[in-house]
Amino acid sequence: MRIGLIGCGRWGKNHAKHLSELACDFVGIADPDTKTREVADQHKVAYFQDPGALVDKIDSCVVVAPTNLHYMIVKDALSKGKHVFVEKPAAETPEEISDLIGLASERNLVLNTGYLFRFNPAVKELKKRLQEAGQIRYIEAKNVHEREARRDSGVIINLGVHPLDTLLFLTEERPYGLVCMTTGSPGVEKAAILTLNYGSYIAIVETACEAHGLVEKGIKVVGEYATFEVDFLEQTLTKYVQGSQPYTWSPKEKEDLLRIELQNFLDCCSSGNLRNIGREDLITAKICDYALQSARQRKWVSIYE
Template identity: 45%
Template sequence: MVKVGIIGLGKWGKNHLRLLSKLPVHVVGIADVDGSKRQLAEEFDTNFFTDYKKLLPLVDAVSVVVPTNYHYQVVREALESGKHVLVEKPVTDDAEKTRELVGLASEKGLLLSVGYLYRFNPAVQKLKELVKTAGRLQYITARYVHSTNPPRKDSGAVLNLGIHMIDILNFVLEDRPKRVYCKLVNSVHPKREDSAMIMLDYGHFFASVEVSSCHPEKKRDMWVIAEKEKIYAD
């Protein structure tokens, strides 16, 4: 049985623990700098560590669910220790560091996977199926908007919300844009955008992605306008 560990026990780390505990794997331990999270280890009958480095020698794979600014450090140490890694998105907040980690995983023959959970949403799976017979694509519009109060401290709207919509496009279209344009707005936090409009140019069609963490509605939807079909996914 695969031995796994979870590093980071915030909101999403708790979800990883809950779901991994239902799978045919052995959750060897969990790690968080907050010692009060020890109660989760007792609840799920596993070991608790305040230093994740002590967990690494005991497992085959880890879920990394720490704040974004710690991803690079934790993922790198896990890979260097020979562990497979599932990391919450984004891999890091720096493209070069992300490429470095991808290269390290490849060099060591390890899996480095990112938590793009919407690929497994039935609506996205159906959208991928329908697009294949929709004819020549004309344009796509997508939205991921809601209100986050207080705003996240570790990432802006693009890395928190937009990254999911772009991954859905990558998955559904099985294609990559030739050029990307983006306009950011910083209304709440001086260093992190709370809204953005992203334009992806695929050559013969385009996709626009609107993201915001200060929108009065909560919406995650997409229109695909094609020659034969007009498809809406919510």
């Protein structure tokens, strides 16, 4: 499987490291910044300034470019018959994401979007054991980070998408409506709290940046018979039952989620498994859109889809 990397900023360098170690033919890296040549040389692959030139020489690509370039790059790659892994979000709008999903489906191509949390071993263990909680009553998910705020977009699409995708992965359900409050202007917000109505239960998603000295990533599921708590950073799952000692599950060793995610993409490409995470990305992107709409209008928003 010949694969290329498009975009090699801070996060892209991590992708380059793993692609050079995984069982694939890592052909090259494309990035307009000529300093990227040093990274390409380090991994003994070719350097391209033009993404299109790289796409012509590969079977699949990993796109870690700025979000505003995703749609153009991914559409070009899919149009040329290439499998694509693209960091979230796949494009800037739900309409663009839908277009990419349709193109991938027409051409029987893999289109995966980068949602690390669903590859966390503790999250996967929770999904297997979720029925032990009984009827879900309440879910609380957090992604709070100390990193500096981005200037081009807010925390909902940069940080909030991860717990929202985890909710979708675990429950396989969509909310009927939501209300969202933010600090800062919606679209470049620095903090947000979403309350989502799933009919028989509610979920609260909290996300923020510039939380000095604080990083919180986790999810709690409160059910009829038990409460489960996942610590995304420690990769642990703790089960609480009234009157019993808490039980904590953890993998034998912490896992590198990006490596697992990229290996999953390679496996999908080689096996012909077209279960495209891009489809889930469309659902999450729409929820983010509704959240921003709610924040701007300062009211509850119903979701009829």
